């Protein structure tokens with residue numbers, strides 16, 4: 079440790095969620111710092127596969143205060159465009175982001191929280207954790223997985239189909255990443271790709287994109303706020319947004335899901351009916367868990383690796399807010415357009431706490 083510093087609020091994570099929180103704290107006149115483990119702006123968007131595009135147009139993918147400009151020639155912007163937008167956003171609002179700084183642990187220290195990093199410690203009256211999920215890929219347990227001698231990678235390591243030229247590849251997972259990566263590979267004629275899912279994939283109607291999903295999340299929030307029955311949120315509509323490459327691969331008959339295999343062998347996989355297939359690579363598009371290990375010292379863990387919250391506020395530690403991890407930290411809060419609302423609520427509650 080080289081130092082010990084003080085501020086009113088520490089925001090952990092400088093992706094879109096951390097920036098949205100910074101925007102609202104700044105408006106409320108609160109002092110804060112944003113600590114981000116990456117060397118450059120953009121959070122997880124810096125690490126996605128080459129062909130990834132947003133599932134909503136630019137105008138519907140904006141953080142508070144500043145509309146995302148359209149990307150010339152693209153209705154749905156690519157990840158590089160998002161990275162540029164986030165870099166511009168933090169400059170425009172002069173958000174105090176320190177990089178690269180990794181938070182190792184958050185500890186209670188009398189009336190303050192001590193945020194221990196790989197370079198120094200910060201003391202703050204409140205903390206917002208906005209560390210995302212990209213950094214904790216999830217792989218399910220499948221018998222024989224360790225015996226498989228081919229390549230295994232997760233969504234977070236996939237970049238482009240050319241790497242798999244001439245190979246037999248299995249893509250596992252019935253969500254957006256699985257469908258998009260299977261489509262990316264299937265549209266490249268040099269790859270022999272099989273897409274497997276645990277249950278039949280549920281495509282959203284072709285005219286539904288992120289805009290409609292946001293509307294549904296908003297309606298759900300309104301219903302819950304007014305004490306009406308839960309409308310079920312976006313999951314009730316389906317799992318997979320039919321973005322243009324997914325639609326193309328599906329319409330060309332290249333995107334037909336097969337049931338999940340039941341075990342691995344050294345050179346491939348075996349299905350429930352005992353049939354074996356040779357495989358060179360398996361790409362696990364099986365989701366993420368929230369990256370919360372830095373909060374372990376606070377002892378707040380609830381079910382499924384989540385921390386129980388009321389809105390964004392941790393129930394077991396009212397000085398801690400969690401932002402952007404999924405619907406459990408606010409409807410649509412794990413999206414560009416959705417996180418602003420939860421960030422505003424978190425910042426408002428913290429300003430109130432600081433005044434008290």
Ligand code: FAD
Pocket residue numbers: 090091092093094095096113114115116120121122123126131132133134139179180181182208209210211212213255288369372401402403412413414415
């Ligand atoms: P991140 O972008 O992950 O940022 C978190 C930051 O915290 C990172 O910079 C990380 O390095 C840092 N960090 C982590 N741990 C620490 C630590 N201990 N100390 C310091 N810093 C730390 N949303 C949309 O709105 N539209 C889309 O089209 C869309 N497509 C998606 C496609 C994919 C494949 C995925 C996975 C998600 C998509 N999302 C989309 C959802 C969401 O917008 C992104 O996941 C987004 O990156 C979440 O932003 P975040 O700021 O919460 O987390």
